[in-house]
Amino acid sequence: MQGLTSLPPARQAACCPVTTVSSSSSCSWRSRGRGRVAGRRRVFPAVSAATAIEVRDLSFSATGRNGRVVPILRDCSLQVPAGQLWMLLGPNGCGKSTLLRVHSSSVLAGLLNPTSGTVCVDGPTSFVFQNPDHQVVMPTVEADVAFGLGKFNLTAKEVRYRVRGALDSVGMSKYLKIPVQTLSGGQKQRVAIAGALAEACKVLLLDELTTFLDETDQIGVIKAVRNSVAGPGGVAALWVTHRLEELKYADGAFCMEDGRIVMQGDASSIANFLRQKQVPHLDFGF
Numbered sequence: 088m089q090g091l092t093s094l095p096p097a098r099q100a101a102c103c104p105v106t107t108v109s110s111s112s113s114c115s116w117r118s119r120g121r122g123r124v125a126g127r128r129r130v131f132p133a134v135s136a137a138t139a140i141e142v143r144d145l146s147f148s149a150t151g152r153n154g155r156v157v158p159i160l161r162d163c164s165l166q167v168p169a170g171q172l173w174m175l176l177g178p179n180g181c182g183k184s185t186l187l188r189v190h191s192s193s194v195l196a197g198l199l200n201p202t203s204g205t206v207c208v209d210g211p212t213s214f215v216f217q218n219p220d221h222q223v224v225m226p227t228v229e230a231d232v233a234f235g236l237g238k239f240n241l242t243a244k245e246v247r248y249r250v251r252g253a254l255d256s257v258g259m260s261k262y263l264k265i266p267v268q269t270l271s272g273g274q275k276q277r278v279a280i281a282g283a284l285a286e287a288c289k290v291l292l293l294d295e296l297t298t299f300l301d302e303t304d305q306i307g308v309i310k311a312v313r314n315s316v317a318g319p320g321g322v323a324a325l326w327v328t329h330r331l332e333e334l335k336y337a338d339g340a341f342c343m344e345d346g347r348i349v350m351q352g353d354a355s356s357i358a359n360f361l362r363q364k365q366v367p368h369l370d371f372g373f
């Protein structure tokens with residue numbers, strides 16, 4: 088766990104200026120309504136080998152129906168190291184999902200007005216959404232995890248190896264031949280995460296995966312993500328949640344308010360910060 092951190096000086100030369108990529112053509116959707124979304128085709132090198140996601144001074148505005156420009160993200164900066172799970176917390180409407188979507192470049196062209204700042208993501212990115220039923224598209228677990236591998240020109244043996252390895256990481260190996268419609272919501276989420284891992288994604292963006300899950304499924308999903316980041320691939324995860332008891336599983340967290348990152352630090356620092364702010368319904372489980 089890290090203590091409170093301060094951001095190192097900007098090294099923008101290695102980063103992508105967001106103003107140049109707010110186009111749907113730079114975004115590749117995995118297809119057929121699957122919840123996973125590939126990151127930009129262009130992969131920008133991270134600032135250092137240990138940094139998987141770096142966002143610096145990022146601002147986004149949207150134009151409302153009345154033509155008024157509404158700032159959504161204001162000078163947001165954050166870093167997520169490779170091999171770590173960081174959480175993104177904050178009240179409804181503060182900009183968490185928007186920030187994730189900027190990472191994955193899945194904002195449709197025309198929705199956003201001029202933007203400033205830089206986003207660097209180290210390698211392929213996968214986005215997993217809240218609704219488990221939108222995450223899995225194939226009849227069996229094995230077929231679903233293998234679904235995205237067609238584009239890699241792998242042998243059948245290599246596909247089996249990747250599928251099994253990914254399912255191992257999320258604790259779902261024994262469900263290989265099981266029909267996906269028989270899985271619980273959390274198990275479907277874990278299959279979706281396995282699909283991303285099978286495709287060798289380096290960055291997992293996870294938006295309120297556990298909102299509709301019971302405690303057993305919640306713990307299963309979060310442990311699957313923890314295990315994924317602990318693996319040899321150096322995967323980094325950014326996890327949006329309202330369930331504060333999940334904080335104890337994080338290497339660190341960012342708090343957002345009104346489009347800004349107002350705090351970052353390890354779990355206990357964030358817990359203290361939220362206690363001081365007297366955020367209602369606090370239950371960190373520690």
Ligand SMILES: Nc1ncnc2c1ncn2[C@@H]1O[C@H](COP(=O)(O)OP(=O)(O)OP(=O)(O)O)[C@@H](O)[C@H]1O
Pocket residue numbers: 149150151157159177178179180181182183184185186198
């Ligand atoms: N295209 C858009 N046009 C206008 N306003 C938008 C647009 N996209 C997002 N917003 C507004 O930006 C704010 C942030 O939205 P966002 O979905 O990122 O919040 P959030 O923190 O994820 O909230 P929640 O916790 O409820 O999921 C909201 O007030 C939302 O209405």
Ligand SMILES: [Mg+2]
Pocket residue numbers: 183184185
């Ligand atoms: Mg949201």
